[in-house]
Amino acid sequence: MSTTHAERSPDALDAGIALVRPALRAAVRDYLSHETELVAGYHHGWSDEQGRPTEEWSGKLVRPSxxxxSARSTGADPADGVAAAVAVELVHNFSLLHDDIMDNDSARRGRATAWTLFGVPRAILAGDALLAAATGVLLDSGKPGAGTAANSLATATRRMISGQAADVEFERRDDVTLDECLRMAGDKTGALLSCACSIGAELLGAEAELLHRLARFGEHIGVAFQLVDDLLGIWGEPERTGKQVLADIRVRKKSLPLVFALNEGGSDELSALYHGSEPLDEKQVHRVAELVERAGGREWTHEELARRVAGARECLEHDGLPRSVREELLEMAAFLTDRRF
Structure with missing residues (x-):
C-alpha cells in the first residue's frame, strides 16, 4: 500500500522529537520526586516498572512540535520554544495518566497502563506531578512571556478538564444538544491543541494578533481532529483504527455524528435504540449506523470537518507569519485530520 501525504510524519515531528525528548526527560527528572518519576518514566516508555531503561518512546509529540x-512563527530559533513544548507535553501526559484510570483502560500502545502496575493512587499523583512540573518549566525558563504563557496553559488545562467532565456527564444524559457536544469537543480536544499552537510564540513575547490567529488555528484543528475520530469510531476500518467496527455505537458514545442525528433528523427508532439500557446486539448496532447515516449524521460531520479545516487555513493568512511555518502548520493539520475513513 502506498503512503499518502497525511500518513507520512511531517518534518516538524522529526524536529520536535530531536529537540523535545531529552528536555522532557530532564524535566521529569528535575521536577518530580523519585516515586512519581518512576511512574512517569514508565508511562512515557523510558523504563519498565522497576525503573530499568527500555527503548525510548514518548509518543508522537504532536503538541510539542x-x-x-509557534516559537518559529516569531522568527526565533525553535530551541527557544523548548520550554513551551515540554510544558504542553507534560500537561498532555497528565491527562493521559488520569484518562486511563477514568476509562479503566488496561493498555496504552501495547503496554500495560501505569495504574494497573503501580496502583490508582500512585498514577494519580504522578499525573498531578506532571501538571505541576509544566508550570515550573515555563516559569523557570527565563523567557519574556513566561508568566503569560503559564497562565494560558492553566486556562487551557481548565478548559480540557471541563470538556472531560462534560463528556462524562453526557454518558448519563439523553438530551445532549449538538451545540453542547461541539463545545465539549472544543474544550476536551481543542483547548490544549490551541494552546500548543500559540504557547511557543507567547513565551517569546509575540504580538496579540499573531497569538490569536495561532490559537484559533489550533482550536479549529482540535475540533476537526475530534470529528475525524468520531467518523472513524463508526465507519473506520478496524485494521487502520485498531478498534472494533462500529465501536462507538456499541458503547453508545455521544459522538458528534450520533448527537447530530438524534437532534436534527433522527427517528423515534434511533432514539429508542440509542437511549435504551440493554446492550445492543449486532443487528441493532448496524441498524443504528444505518439510521445515523440516513438522518444525515455522516454527511454533516464531513461538512463540519471541511468547515473547520477551511477555518484553520484562514487563520494562517497573516503577513507576519513566515511562509515556511505556515506550510509546516498546514502539513501538521493534514497529518491530524486527513486520516482515512
Missing part, C-alpha cells in the same frame, strides 16, 4: 512551530 506545534509549540516549536
Amino acid at each position: 506545534l509549540a516549536l512551530l
